[in-house]
Amino acid sequence: MTMSKDIDPIVMAVPAAPLSKRRKGSLAWLLNVRLAIGLAILLIMGLGSLILPFFATVDPSIQSSFMRNMPPSAAHWLGTNSLGQDIFWFLVFAIRNSLALGVLVACGVTLVATIVGLSAGYIGGRFERFVMLIVDTFITIPLLPILIILGALIRGNTSFFTVGIIIIIFGWAWDARTVRSMALSLREREFINMARFSGANTMQIIAREIFPYVSAYMVVGFINVVLFAINTEATLAVIGLSKVEVPTLGSIIFWALNYNALFTGQYVWLVAPIIATVTLFLGLFLTSTGFNQAFASKRGVS
Amino acid sequence: MGVLRYVAKRIGLYLAVLFIGLTITFMLPRLMPINPVDGYIGQLQSRANGTLTSEAIAEMRTNLEQLYGLNGNVFTQYVSYLKRVVVDFDFGPSFTYYPQPVSAMILNALPWTLGLLLTATFIAWVLGNMVGLVAGYFHKKRAASILEFLGILLYPIPYYILAITLLLLLAYIFPVFPLSPTFPVGQMTPEKLGMIFYNSLLPGITLVLAGFGWNILSMKALAVATTEEPYVTYARLKGASNWTRMMRYVFRNALLPQVTALALSLGMVFNGALLTEMIFSYPGIGLIMRTAATGGDYNVLYGAITLSIIAVATAGLVIDLIYPLLDPRIRHK
Numbered sequence: 001m002t003m004s005k006d007i008d009p010i011v012m013a014v015p016a017a018p019l020s021k022r023r024k025g026s027l028a029w030l031l032n033v034r035l036a037i038g039l040a041i042l043l044i045m046g047l048g049s050l051i052l053p054f055f056a057t058v059d060p061s062i063q064s065s066f067m068r069n070m071p072p073s074a075a076h077w078l079g080t081n082s083l084g085q086d087i088f089w090f091l092v093f094a095i096r097n098s099l100a101l102g103v104l105v106a107c108g109v110t111l112v113a114t115i116v117g118l119s120a121g122y123i124g125g126r127f128e129r130f131v132m133l134i135v136d137t138f139i140t141i142p143l144l145p146i147l148i149i150l151g152a153l154i155r156g157n158t159s160f161f162t163v164g165i166i167i168i169i170f171g172w173a174w175d176a177r178t179v180r181s182m183a184l185s186l187r188e189r190e191f192i193n194m195a196r197f198s199g200a201n202t203m204q205i206i207a208r209e210i211f212p213y214v215s216a217y218m219v220v221g222f223i224n225v226v227l228f229a230i231n232t233e234a235t236l237a238v239i240g241l242s243k244v245e246v247p248t249l250g251s252i253i254f255w256a257l258n259y260n261a262l263f264t265g266q267y268v269w270l271v272a273p274i275i276a277t278v279t280l281f282l283g284l285f286l287t288s289t290g291f292n293q294a295f296a297s298k299r300g301v302s
Numbered sequence: 303m304g305v306l307r308y309v310a311k312r313i314g315l316y317l318a319v320l321f322i323g324l325t326i327t328f329m330l331p332r333l334m335p336i337n338p339v340d341g342y343i344g345q346l347q348s349r350a351n352g353t354l355t356s357e358a359i360a361e362m363r364t365n366l367e368q369l370y371g372l373n374g375n376v377f378t379q380y381v382s383y384l385k386r387v388v389v390d391f392d393f394g395p396s397f398t399y400y401p402q403p404v405s406a407m408i409l410n411a412l413p414w415t416l417g418l419l420l421t422a423t424f425i426a427w428v429l430g431n432m433v434g435l436v437a438g439y440f441h442k443k444r445a446a447s448i449l450e451f452l453g454i455l456l457y458p459i460p461y462y463i464l465a466i467t468l469l470l471l472l473a474y475i476f477p478v479f480p481l482s483p484t485f486p487v488g489q490m491t492p493e494k495l496g497m498i499f500y501n502s503l504l505p506g507i508t509l510v511l512a513g514f515g516w517n518i519l520s521m522k523a524l525a526v527a528t529t530e531e532p533y534v535t536y537a538r539l540k541g542a543s544n545w546t547r548m549m550r551y552v553f554r555n556a557l558l559p560q561v562t563a564l565a566l567s568l569g570m571v572f573n574g575a576l577l578t579e580m581i582f583s584y585p586g587i588g589l590i591m592r593t594a595a596t597g598g599d600y601n602v603l604y605g606a607i608t609l610s611i612i613a614v615a616t617a618g619l620v621i622d623l624i625y626p627l628l629d630p631r632i633r634h635k
Binding site: 134250253274285 | 315318319322323326327330331454455457458459460461462463466467469470474481566568569570572573576577580581591592594595596598600603604606607610611614615618
């Protein structure tokens with residue numbers, strides 16, 4: 001049965017068609033279901049949370065702006081909470097702040113991880129073993145207890161920005177490990193040697209040979225760090241150890257839990273951020289796996 | 303020979319992790335702009351409505367510094383810290399529950415955390431790998447993508463969202479479980495044990511669900527890759543049944559990276575357990591840490607974090623030492 005399938009002309013023809021399409025240099029190969037859904041979610045939430053705040057009449061982090069505990073209405077789409085804040089606007093600002101923090105941390109982590117990983121991979125020897133020991137230690141040490149201590153020590157005196165820096169300091173290790181293994185495998189690849197023997201200098205090799213190869217992983221890694229950073233800050237905020245006055249996806253849940261939204265029946269206060277978080281995380285995750293899939297199929301073709 | 307070298311290397315890493323971890327814990331409060339002793343004195347003073355004289359405060363400061371090993375230069379402090387922590391497992395008394403020693407508090411909470419964490423991780427790992435194996439082995443079938451979809455849906459959801467959603471669903475909308483569970487202490491009776499088990503179900507389910515998604519996705523990817531290996535084709539041509547191929551050929555080989563991944567992700571699993579305990583008021587290390595963090599009880603925090611580092615590093619070591627038993631290639635190298 002398998003034999004006949006292999007020589008079936010129709011089956012043979014199917015992979016040939018997208019191949020010729022892809023060669024035209026269009027970006028069509030990038031499209032797959034996951035990526036499309038993921039990007040759509042990110043685009044809507046990202047642009048929405050970026051543009052909407054310009055139309056906000058009141059800063060949602062200020063307490064007692066409105067009547068308390070109002071149900072959803074035309075004026076307050078998701079109602080108001082026990083602190084007299086508009087839940088909808090608090091949520092919009094929360095998504096914006098969380099995303100901004102995630103992108104900031106991801107930039108920092110990518111920078112540190114690339115420097116550490118590349119230097120370890122290319123220098124090698126004792127230096128590499130020492131660096132990898134530190135990296136493995138940082139991966140092994142449970143992050144949350146350290147963050148809890150830090151949170152308890154600097155609580156009240158911290159800015160939202162500092163929280164981001166702290167997450168960078170303790171979050172770069174996993175990525176550094178990936179970059180280093182990539183560097184190791186690239187060092188041995190034929191096409192790099194080929195380029196070198198053809199007379200390309202180091203800058204050209206990095207720009208034309210290594211970067212296209214590495215960029216796919218960098219995009220995926222970057223998105224994963226955004227996920228990690230938003231999650232970590234939110235986790236700290238939920239237990240009250242981040243800057244909870246700043247609206248984030250975690251701090252909104254912190255306030256809801258603190259004011260016993262569950263017992264007082266204020267569903268919206270809790271359910272809205274839960275739905276927003278799940279949607280955002282799903283969007284980020286689908287984008288990252290979608291990219292992975294797209295790049296994998298592209299590599300398979302070329 | 304290969305095994306000895308592997309074990310030696312692994313133990314070396316273990317010691318390094320412990321050393322660096324403990325050093326970070328030691329350095330953290332000293333790099334911070336805030337002095338815990340100042341904080342504590344401030345707390346006492348506000349409780350005494352500022353009636354403390356400056357002599358009394360100075361005396362208290364020397365006492366506290368002695369108690370917490372803050373005198374001498376940084377190096378002597380470091381040596382005595384390591385000795386106290388590693389040799390005596392002594393973190394001094396708790397601020398909040400003075401004079402109860404921190405080590406006793408932590409050792410009381412440890413069985414709770416371990417019980418919940420080990421059970422949940424084990425169930426999540428076994429179930430997740432099974433589902434992932436089926437999804438990966440039959441990846442060309444439509445039904446398999448539904449299984450994978452389950453993983454995609456579960457994996458990116460953070461622990462605290464899972465925990466709160468479960469609480470909302472199973473304790474509020476469908477009141478199957480209590481909203482604020484109680485965990486009886488003291489002499490254990492069958493009823494008490496039943497109650498503990500019942501109240502542990504919700505945090506347990508949270509942890510299982512959280513670990514489940516990741517295991518499905520990574521096992522699926524591994525199983526897909528392994529299914530393409532020539533030895534699986536060989537087994538098929540040889541006439542081995544689907545079941546034999548899936549379990550003995552694909553599963554055994556795809557399992558190895560999963561074991562390594564488990565060892566690497568233990569820290570994260572532990573983080574999740576701590577958080578789940580905090581949200582469900584489950585009386586483990588996580589809850590102790592939360593109470594200590596809000597009350598500024600630094601001794602308890604240091605005890606808990608030191609124990610966390612030791613526990614996670616040791617568990618990783620144990621898994622890595624079991625590894626050669628699973629992978630004959632290391633034994634025969």
